[in-house]
Amino acid sequence: MDSIDVQILKLLHDNSRASITQISETIELSRSSVNERINKLVEQDIIEKFSLRISNKNIGYPIIFYATIRNIKIDEQVLIDKIKALTNVINIDAVTGNINYIVKAATASIEDLDYFLNQIKDICKVEATIVLHNVEQDLFREPLNSKK
Numbered sequence: 001m002d003s004i005d006v007q008i009l010k011l012l013h014d015n016s017r018a019s020i021t022q023i024s025e026t027i028e029l030s031r032s033s034v035n036e037r038i039n040k041l042v043e044q045d046i047i048e049k050f051s052l053r054i055s056n057k058n059i060g061y062p063i064i065f066y067a068t069i070r071n072i073k074i075d076e077q078v079l080i081d082k083i084k085a086l087t088n089v090i091n092i093d094a095v096t097g098n099i100n101y102i103v104k105a106a107t108a109s110i111e112d113l114d115y116f117l118n119q120i121k122d123i124c125k126v127e128a129t130i131v132l133h134n135v136e137q138d139l140f141r142e143p144l145n146s147k148k
Contacts, residue, residue, distance in 0.1 A: 001041075001046070001143055001145060004027060004029065004037065005037055005041060005046075006142055006143060007026075007027045008023060008027065008034065008037055008038060008041070009041070009046070009047070009140075009143070010140055010142075011023050011026060011027070012038075012047070012050070013138070013140045014140070016050045016051060016052065020034050020035050020038070023038075046143070053137075053138070056088075056090075056106040060108050061088055061106035061107055061108050062106075062108070063106065063107045063108070063109065063110065063112070063113055063130060064090075064104070064105075064106050064130070064131040064134075065104075065105060065106075065107070065113055065128045065129060065130045065131060066102055066103065066104055066128065066129045066131070067102070067103040067105065067116070067117070067126050067127065067128045067129075068099045068101075068102055068103075068126070068127050068128075068129075069083075069099065069100055069101040069102070069103065069120070069124050069125070069126050070098060070099045070100050070124065070125045071124055071125040072100055072123065072124045073122075073123050073124060074123050074124075076100070079120070079123060079124060080092060080101075082119070082120060082123075083101075083103055083120065086105070086116055086119055086120075088105050088106045088107055088112075088116075089103060089104075089105045090104040090105055090106060091103065091104040092104075100124075113128060113130070116128075
């Protein structure tokens, strides 16, 4: 991966809908070369997918929270399946330390948050932290193995 690949990654990170033409004009490289490089980045699993970010607030789920989960009393996969079945789960991450999992979810109301917690409180220790506002999101990180 060289500096041109990093430029392509940065442009796609900022706007995954950027066209091959827009990218080629920005970095002053032919469309075919840009297309070839993007395909190679996909083949190497450097680009995992092209996606979009949905505004939870604008679709009716203004309350974002993180739930920490520990002291699990049932099979962990059963717990994960139960959490996944609850609506509006965004991420489930296994973590180190005293906590087993951190769940990110969005709800329409505090009552919905309470419902979420009540669904799993008997099978694990769960605590929620509500996000007041997002400071930064999806910051670009330059790959460690890029050549200048």
